[in-house]
Amino acid sequence: MAKVSDFGLSRLGAITASTSHVKTQVKGTFGYLDPEYYRTRTLSKKSDVYSFGVVLYEVLCARPAVLVEEEEGKVSLAGWALECSRNGTINCIIDPSLRGKIATASLIAFVEIAVKCLSVPRTQRPAMGDVVHSLELALQAQENEDWKEEVQS
Numbered sequence: 001m002a003k004v005s006d007f008g009l010s011r012l013g014a015i016t017a018s019t020s021h022v023k024t025q026v027k028g029t030f031g032y033l034d035p036e037y038y039r040t041r042t043l044s045k046k047s048d049v050y051s052f053g054v055v056l057y058e059v060l061c062a063r064p065a066v067l068v069e070e071e072e073g074k075v076s077l078a079g080w081a082l083e084c085s086r087n088g089t090i091n092c093i094i095d096p097s098l099r100g101k102i103a104t105a106s107l108i109a110f111v112e113i114a115v116k117c118l119s120v121p122r123t124q125r126p127a128m129g130d131v132v133h134s135l136e137l138a139l140q141a142q143e144n145e146d147w148k149e150e151v152q153s
Contacts, residue, residue: 031065053117
């Protein structure tokens with residue numbers, strides 16, 4: 001089973017008795033970092049939810065968290081995918097190998113989960129338990145569609 005770790009490990013504490021502080025300058029991988037972290041310099045469980053939302057879009061689009069565009073330079077997948085999700089053009093950016101295979105209800109549920117995970121402010125993001133439950137429902141929608149197709153053929 002794959003697991004996504006959190007940023008909390010980077011702040012475990014002092015390594016030796018002579019080192020008694022933890023640096024709090026902004027660190028992390030561009031594309032995955034909670035935008036509010038840049039402003040507040042605080043991480044929370046909701047920061048991890050944001051990062052997981054980016055991973056959901058990586059899976060859906062088969063693209064990295066940071067896209068390199070010739071004219072714009074580095075562009076975050078999260079920003080681009082959110083824009084496409086909101087203006088109804090998500091089908092243009094999903095992984096071509098998923099087109100025609102993913103049930104509409106499952107796709108809609110999956111995208112809604114990813115959008116919620118990337119909400120700003122972070123207080124509007126769901127808890128990870130709710131994300132897991134919603135993903136299970138999206139999977140059920142896909143399995144129901146697959147079962148219908150099996151019965152019809």
